[in-house]
Amino acid sequence: MTRRIQKDVPIPLYYQLKEILKERIKSGDLETGELIPSERELGEIYEISRPTVRQAINELVSEGFLRKEHGRGTYVAKQKISQWFLQNLTSFSEEMAEKGLDFSTTVLKKEVVGVDSTLEEVFEGNFEQFYRLERLRCVNGEPYVIVTTYIPVKLAEGLIDEDLEQYSLYKTLEKKYQFQIGYADRVIEASNANKEDADLLAVDSTSAIQLIKTRGYLENDEVFEYSIARYRGDLSNFTVRVPYQSNT
Amino acid sequence: MTRRIQKDVPIPLYYQLKEILKERIKSGDLETGELIPSERELGEIYEISRPTVRQAINELVSEGFLRKEHGRGTYVAKQKISQWFLQNLTSFSEEMAEKGLDFSTTVLKKEVVGVDSTLEEVFEGNFEQFYRLERLRCVNGEPYVIVTTYIPVKLAEGLIDEDLEQYSLYKTLEKKYQFQIGYADRVIEASNANKEDADLLAVDSTSAIQLIKTRGYLENDEVFEYSIARYRGDLSNFTVRVPYQSNT
DNA sequence: GACGTAATGTCGTCATTACCAGTTGCTATA
DNA sequence: TATAGCAACTGGTAATGACGACATTACGTC
Structure with missing residues (x-):
């Protein structure tokens, strides 16, 4: 046995x-x-x-x-409650597939942009040009999240021609571009939707939005991605388990 | 040396x-x-x-x-960005003190309540009566978060008479009531403020609120606390670092 | 000069042995 | 009977020795 x-x-x-x-x-x-x-x-x-x-x-x-x-x-130990991507950095597709949910991705925009002050700060002034992807992701047919992603052109030349509706961005970067993805820092904020986002997410324009800004790092600590995700506040929740650290 | x-x-x-x-x-x-x-x-x-x-x-x-x-x-490793309590379960007071910020706590309500369906589920039907604390916390004089906390009366008889404006709730439970705090599960949501909360937080009634629901566990996995915190969306952000887990 | 290879240094894995430090329950003693 | 104390568990810390896997560099050959 x-x-x-x-x-x-x-x-x-x-x-x-x-x-x-x-x-x-x-x-x-x-x-x-x-x-x-x-x-x-x-x-x-x-x-x-x-x-x-x-x-x-x-x-x-x-x-x-x-x-x-x-x-x-x-x-x-008591079983963990279902953990969202706040604990494990997996791709959206994997997360949804694991939950057995239907999902789809629509690429709204693909373009090349120059630096602005945010990108300057995030990438420490290392790059001049960035791919800017805007994607709408739906779960069970309902709009769920809009993600704007910035990736330096230098790091993934040709990325803009990949099929990102069928294949996961992270998986593509890993397999096709040999990225050694290490970890990510996420900043979580609550805010109100702007008009375009509210339209795309099919919610009222005063609705609350869960904002998650992600900096993705390679194993050698280099930033390779910056993204801003706007989740529908009424559909999304994220869980995290926190150890207690008593200071003497 | x-x-x-x-x-x-x-x-x-x-x-x-x-x-x-x-x-x-x-x-x-x-x-x-x-x-x-x-x-x-x-x-x-x-x-x-x-x-x-x-x-x-x-x-x-x-x-x-x-x-x-x-x-x-x-x-x-590259230094972690300043980590909020999403990584370490420290008390609000410690967090603020460490950042060198002025803060204060006002107890809005202290009462004993019976079970409802939520408490029933959270505490697995183990308790009949709960202390219900409602506290408003300010940082640098500005309203910052409202926290509603439920703790079973049986676990901390007399808690209601403690001075929770001067002393941290967690520290009190640890020192005076010999709680062995283990960890917490947090659920993070974005929502819109209700009227009372909006008033207390001094924000517009359509403003986004960061909701954080916490279940506090003892070292032996028993739930000892359930709390619902409503943070001002425009003042608060939370950060978390996530490792990448590639699945083969 | 280009390439393969060997040497060397790194972390990764594993076994064995020893003792320390909390917990628990039994037992001998008061 | 009650209790102090002694096993006999548990996990915690530590040293030693050996080998494997991976990365880098230097060197020798083609």
Whole structure:
């Protein structure tokens, strides 16, 4: 019954254990709040050493699957509430596909623009010309979000000719342009819609809009993207889990 | 010059190294983007073993201070942009104090209420009565956010008599009521103000409001708090850093 | 000069061993 | 009976040793 850990494949042992434990949690074999076997026991069961077990467990703890209590043991943590892209930087398409929702993307505008003061600041004056994409995304047929994206022409020459209605922007940058995407900083604001956005989103012109400004960074900390997304306030909500940091 | 690691104090070696490295980063001794000494070198310098160095470094990486590149070395990561409470669950007072801003809290209402369907769902039907606190918080004299907080009476008998204008709610729960606060789940929404809130926040009645609903959990995963905060959309913004997770 | 290769340095993985530090429950003692 | 204290768990910290995988550089060959 217990899946074995294979030592003759090039997959790290701690990683195999992680996957096994995640599987056991998802399948309900290990229930929420339940005490899991001790580190030493897991080592015996799967025939690996304790440090290896600890690496697997520590990562699962930091990912929110487990919770440790010194002297008592390790428990299966309460399942995270469905996490929006505030926790994981995945593309819109993946997010929606995972939720099993119908979605579509319409490219409203594709153009090349010069710098302005915002772009100057965001890209630290490194680039002169930018692709500016404006896209409307719908979920289940309803307008959901408008995204304006700026990407330096120098970094992705020809991007403007790609089919961005069928293929995800991030996936395209990763696969076709060999971008090594690292992380993103997001600023979240609430504001009122302007007239054009209100029309496109099919809401009243006084409606609240969830603004999310994203700076996308490569693995080497270089900014490669700046985008401004306007979500319908009445359709969107974002969740985030925050650890408590008591300062002594 | 280099601070030594003390082996005769009950502070873990890896933790001492973490503090030293953080200090060196903050002081500018180690600059952004700079390659830091290799794990083996650090081990020699501070006379500790490589696994200990690795523990310190790995935690700093997960906290965003460092960035590792396999085969190349470890770099000082670009400094995080000022992080709002979306990353660290600190209290409002601490957040503001750290920014050096003047702030004040006014308790608008203190009462005991029974369950309703929302509280039933949030607290899983575990409690009958709740303290309901309504507080207005101002920054630099300007209204900034209104917070409605629900806490089960059973968990903090007498809380209603505490001075919550001078002392932080979280700090009070921690120190006086021995709460072991674990983490929080936050849901972020944009909406329009209602009349009372608009008046209190001194904004137009059509203005956008940043809604943040928080469920506070103890270390053992029990919900101890539910709050709804309404921030002025024009004054508040929240930032969050998101790692990229490419799925193969 | 261009290219492949080897050397060397980096982080990544893993095992083994040892001891420390909280928690819990049993037991011997008062 | 009540309780202090002693195991016997748990996870936490630390050292040592070994090898693998990846990146860079220098060098030798073509």
